[in-house]
Each structure stands twice: as C-alpha cells, then as structure tokens.
Amino acid sequence: MNIQIRPEYKNDISAISMINDMAFGQENEGNLIIKLRKNRNFIKDLSLVACMGNEIIGHILFSKIIIKNGNEEFESLALAPMSVIPELQGLGIGSELIKKGLQKATKLGYESVIVLGHENYYPKFKFTPASQFQITCPFEVPDANFMALELEKGSLKNVYGCVEYPKEFNDV
Numbered sequence: 681m682n683i684q685i686r687p688e689y690k691n692d693i694s695a696i697s698m699i700n701d702m703a704f705g706q707e708n709e710g711n712l713i714i715k716l717r718k719n720r721n722f723i724k725d726l727s728l729v730a731c732m733g734n735e736i737i738g739h740i741l742f743s744k745i746i747i748k749n750g751n752e753e754f755e756s757l758a759l760a761p762m763s764v765i766p767e768l769q770g771l772g773i774g775s776e777l778i779k780k781g782l783q784k785a786t787k788l789g790y791e792s793v794i795v796l797g798h799e800n801y802y803p804k805f806k807f808t809p810a811s812q813f814q815i816t817c818p819f820e821v822p823d824a825n826f827m828a829l830e831l832e833k834g835s836l837k838n839v840y841g842c843v844e845y846p847k848e849f850n851d852v
C-alpha cells in the first residue's frame with residue numbers, strides 16, 4: 681500500500697469532513713474540524729491527511745490547548761479527532777498518521793500531546809495516563825482514557841493543571 685501523509689490543502693476540506701462522517705458514523709467530528717479551522721488554536725501544518733493516489737483515506741488533527749492552573753498556563757496539543765475510512769481501518773494507516781503527526785509536532789517545537797481515547801491504542805505510541813503527570817481532564821473520564829505524551833523528555837515534569845480545550849469541543 682502506497683500511502684502518503686501530508687498537511688491538508690484547501691481543496692481537501694470537504695473530503696476531510698466526509699472521512700470523519702464515515703469513520704464516526706455521524707457528523708459531529710467533521711463539523712468540529714470545520715469550526716476549529718476558524719479558531720486561533722488551529723495549526724494547519726498539524727491537520728494531516730493520509731492519501732492513496734489522489735484519494736484521501738485518513739485524517740488526524742492536533743490543536744493547541746492550554747493546561748491551566750490559576751494564573752499559570754502551559755501550552756500543549758490535543759490529538760483529536762482522527763479517522764480512517766472504514767474499509768481501510770486496521771491496516772496501520774492510523775498508526776502512520778499518529779507517528780507522522782508526533783514527528784511533525786516535535787519539529788514545530790511542541791513539547792507534549794494530550795489525547796482522550798482508547799486505552800489499548802495510544803499506549804503503543806508511548807502515551808500514558810495523564811494522572812501520572814499532574815494533568816487533569818475538565819470533565820469526568822476513566823483514568824486510562826485520558827493520556828499524555830512528552831515529545832521532549834521531562835517536558836511535563838513541572839506542568840500541572842487542568843486541560844482547557846478550545847470551546848468548539850464542547851459541542852461534540
């Protein structure tokens with residue numbers, strides 16, 4: 681399988697929504713991405729698509745978030761959402777999107793990533809429960825599903841607080 685992973689282009693926008701609608705079986709995530717594009721936390725270089733020839737078959741997005749404790753704020757990234765078209769799931773495309781995304785985020789100088797997701801999947805990429813750091817989720821979730829990753833070793837050592845997602849996430 682010849683898969684290319686690259687940042688989104690302007691004319692990928694409707695395909696990205698469609699892939700999310702197909703993968704999630706609902707329109708919430710596709711609509712979330714449309715709204716996030718207008719938010720200052722959107723990072724165009726970290727909205728990556730997986731392509732097979734000219735066809736887009738997967739997508740991953742990392743957005744800027746803040747980990748907040750009173751007046752103290754620490755910048756981080758949220759990985760969400762990600763999607764691969766149903767017919768091609770389970771073939772490693774999602775893993776490639778994550779690996780490329782983490783590499784690119786590191787290159788861009790980001791130091792950590794937070795994800796709310798499946799407890800058996802993200803640990804493959806060295807995510808661990810955020811509770812192992814001093815980072816909490818703004819809503820109630822099982823400990824194992826709320827995870828963090830240091831892109832730079834030790835970067836979360838002195839980071840503590842609650843994650844503040846862009847307000848667009850509230851509607852999902």
Ligand SMILES: CC(C)(COP(=O)(O)OP(=O)(O)OC[C@H]1O[C@@H](n2cnc3c(N)ncnc32)[C@H](O)[C@@H]1OP(=O)(O)O)[C@@H](O)C(=O)NCCC(=O)NCCS
Nearest residue numbers: 703704760761762763764769770771772773774775798801
């Ligand atoms: C999550 C997703 C993007 C992973 O892409 P993918 O190309 O299928 O992923 P990979 O082939 O790299 O890895 C598949 C593995 O992840 C597991 N997995 C990933 N996400 C999972 C989830 N939400 N629930 C259960 N298992 C999941 C699969 O069971 C499989 O496990 P295995 O390798 O032990 O067999 C894809 O499955 C998808 O679009 N799912 C629907 C949307 C979704 O749930 N997105 C994640 C939340 S933002």
